[in-house]
Amino acid sequence: MASISETGRQFFEACETGQGWQECQRFCTDDASFSSQAEPLAEIVTLADYTDWMKGLLALVPDGRYDLRSFAVDEAYGQVSAYAVFSGTHTGEGGPVPPTGRSVSSDYVYVMDFDGGRIRHLTKIWNAGWAMRELGWA
Incomplete structure (x- = not known):
């Protein structure tokens, strides 16, 4: 069996490259949950829905x-944490507004x-308001 470090890294890469639940599910329990205090994600409660949301985001960016x-x-708490910076430009069609560039x-x-x-379970800690303003979505 893979270590939680290896599984966490593989999941992170799959999720962040927009592979969606189809690819990410192999790293997760069937009923994996999701939470975030970021407003655009407030209604998302399953990891399946979140990974597909990321796939959709990458269509816009x-x-x-x-x-x-x-x-x-x-290991003691059975947790893996990843801190990253997401970057990109809104050029894709769809979403809350036409492409802003x-x-x-x-x-x-x-x-x-x-x-x-x-x-x-995955918790995402993110200042969504900042990101939405930078993209011209708020």
């Missing part, structure tokens, strides 16, 4: 990419809780 700044494993650079953290070597 097709050059979207992440710069992983920190990756930490806490504006760019974003936004810090965020994932805290992944594990159960039996698979992710059972």
Whole structure:
């Protein structure tokens, strides 16, 4: 069985490159949950829906990419945390407004809780208001 470090990293890469639940589910429990205090994500409660939301975001921001700044494993608590900066430009069609051509650079953290070597819950810590303003969506 893969370590939680390896599983967390593989999930992070799959999610952040917009592969959606189809690819991300293999790293997660079937009923994996999601939470965030960021307004655009307030209604999302499953990790399946969040990974598909990220896939949709990358359709709006097709050059979207992440710069992983920190990756930490806490075996005692069964958690993996990843801090990254998401960057990209809104050039894709669809979404809240027509393409703005504006760019974003936004810090965020994932805290992944594990159960039996698979992710059972993910919390995203993100200042969505800042990102929405940078993209011209708010």
